[in-house]
Amino acid sequence: xxxxxxxxxxxxxxxxxxxxxxxxxxxxxxxxxxxxxxxxxxxxxxxxxxxxxxxxxxxxxxxxxxxxxxxxxxxxxxxxxxxxxxxxxxxxxxxxxxxxxxxxxxxxxxxx
Numbered sequence: 727x728x729x730x731x732x733x734x735x736x737x738x739x740x741x742x743x744x745x746x747x748x749x750x751x752x753x754x755x756x757x758x759x760x761x762x763x764x765x766x767x768x769x770x771x772x773x774x775x776x777x778x779x780x781x782x783x784x785x786x787x788x789x790x791x792x793x794x795x796x797x798x799x800x801x802x803x804x805x806x807x808x809x810x811x812x813x814x815x816x817x818x819x820x821x822x823x824x825x826x827x828x829x830x831x832x833x834x835x836x837x838x
Contacts, residue, residue, distance in 0.1 A: 727752050728824065728825075729749075729752050730748055730827060730828065731748065731749045731828040732820060732829045732830065732832040733747050733748075734747050735819075735820060735832030735835075735838070736834070736835070736837055737762055737837065738838070740814060740838055741808075742812060742836070743808070743810045743811075743812065744834060745807065746762070746807040746832060747804055747806055748805045749796070750805065751805050752805065757760060758779060759776060759777070759778060759809070759824075760776070760798060760824055760825045761775065761793075761822075761824075762820060762822060763775075763820070763821045764819065764820045764834075765818055765819050765831075766817060767817075767818075769798045769818075773785065774786065774790045777796045777798055777805065778825055780800075781797060781833070784797075790809075792808050793805060793809065793812075794810070795808040795810075796808075805822060814837060815836075816834060817832040817836050817837070819832065820832075821835075
């Protein structure tokens with residue numbers, strides 16, 4: 727069955743960086759468009775990045791463009807989210823998503 731396992735979350739100071747990973751299994755990863763979403767306390771899920779099957783194309787909303795970078799390693803069935811210039815408003819649970827499948831998320835807290 728499809729499994730998505732996020733890791734790499736934690737506490738980071740404003741202006742800091744963090745890299746999240748999502749290990750995927752149970753489907754053909756090389757054929758999959760992969761996305762990252764987040765959910766802040768009391769808010770709906772927000773899309774933060776998407777990457778094409780071969781990793782050559784990516785897209786971001788205004789809130790993360792220029793600060794976040796999505797990438798993937800198809801040999802490792804893993805997608806990454808490099809986050810820089812983190813702000814307190816980036817605090818959320820970050821989820822990896824494929825089609826209709828979600829991981830359980832990893833918590834990112836940006837605070838001094």
